[in-house]
Amino acid sequence: MSNILEVKNLIKRFGGLKATDNITFNVVEGERFGILGPNGAGKTTLFNQISGFIKPDEGSIIFNGENIIGLSPEKIANKGLVRTFQIVKPFKELTVYENLKVTTLTPKMKEEIKSEPERRKWIEYIADICELKEVLNTDSEMLPQGYLKKLEVAKALSVNPKVLLLDEPFAGLTVSEIDPISKVIIKANEERETTIVLIEHRLKEFMALVNRIIAIDYGEVIAEGTPNEIVNNAKVIESYLGKGGGDIVNS
Numbered sequence: 357m358s359n360i361l362e363v364k365n366l367i368k369r370f371g372g373l374k375a376t377d378n379i380t381f382n383v384v385e386g387e388r389f390g391i392l393g394p395n396g397a398g399k400t401t402l403f404n405q406i407s408g409f410i411k412p413d414e415g416s417i418i419f420n421g422e423n424i425i426g427l428s429p430e431k432i433a434n435k436g437l438v439r440t441f442q443i444v445k446p447f448k449e450l451t452v453y454e455n456l457k458v459t460t461l462t463p464k465m466k467e468e469i470k471s472e473p474e475r476r477k478w479i480e481y482i483a484d485i486c487e488l489k490e491v492l493n494t495d496s497e498m499l500p501q502g503y504l505k506k507l508e509v510a511k512a513l514s515v516n517p518k519v520l521l522l523d524e525p526f527a528g529l530t531v532s533e534i535d536p537i538s539k540v541i542i543k544a545n546e547e548r549e550t551t552i553v554l555i556e557h558r559l560k561e562f563m564a565l566v567n568r569i570i571a572i573d574y575g576e577v578i579a580e581g582t583p584n585e586i587v588n589n590a591k592v593i594e595s596y597l598g599k600g601g602g603d604i605v606n607s
């Protein structure tokens with residue numbers, strides 16, 4: 357499998373602070389890749405650069421063989437690299453179906469979906485993957501948080517991305533709500549072959565979900581490896597314990 361995303365020497369400065377400091381990593385097509393780090397490590401700043409919301413000061417980001425630095429978030433999404441946000445933002449007054457319809461009206465999906473019956477079939481298929489079929493006609497403002505998170509993933513998946521950047525999909529969820537969203541992410545990865553890049557603070561669930569991880573601290577990559585290698589890495593343990601993050605293995 358080839359690299360679908362190549363991030364090289366990425367630097368973003370805020371005044372005197374380097375929020376990302378020479379970050380380099382590759383994501384292989386089809387994997388579930390995790391980005392780990394304590395609060396303020398630079399994870400969101402990294403996502404914001406990859407998805408085009410902020411421009412790096414230095415470095416390169418190659419997506420699917422093309423340098424995407426300087427492109428708008430919309431252009432990047434239309435190329436197949438889509439992100440979700442920690443705070444979910446559905447169109448509250450619209451049903452789940454209508455929310456998914458809105459996202460399928462982007463230029464990319466206008467090319468991929470040629471008719472209304474095709475659109476309905478596609479939305480129902482995405483709702484099926486995301487376990488939202490029984491609430492397709494429910495107003496999204498009526499949905500509990502766990503369903504809203506699934507809707508956020510469904511909206512992103514409905515534009516048929518190659519890579520999905522998920523920013524803390526478990527944030528604000530109870531333990532019983534995490535398992536269903538985890539399953540949806542695995543299904544999206546396995547059934548749609550969508551490459552997943554995930555930031556998450558709920559470590560136990562995060563470790564179970566991803567195949568490979570980079571750990572960052574103070575904007576720098578401090579370790580790279582499998583979940584097992586990462587939880588046993590001295591630098592990672594120190595970065596968590598040093599910030600009162602507690603036991604990385606059991607948290």
Ligand SMILES: Nc1ncnc2c1ncn2[C@@H]1O[C@H](COP(=O)(O)OP(=O)(O)OP(=O)(O)O)[C@@H](O)[C@H]1O
Nearest residue numbers: 370373374375393394395396397398399400401402
């Ligand atoms: N727009 C900004 N202006 C100035 N400083 C910023 C800005 N955005 C982020 N920072 C700083 O950059 C550093 C990295 O922040 P970032 O939000 O990327 O960390 P994070 O790892 O996502 O943290 P968290 O896990 O708490 O979301 C922090 O010190 C933060 O205060």
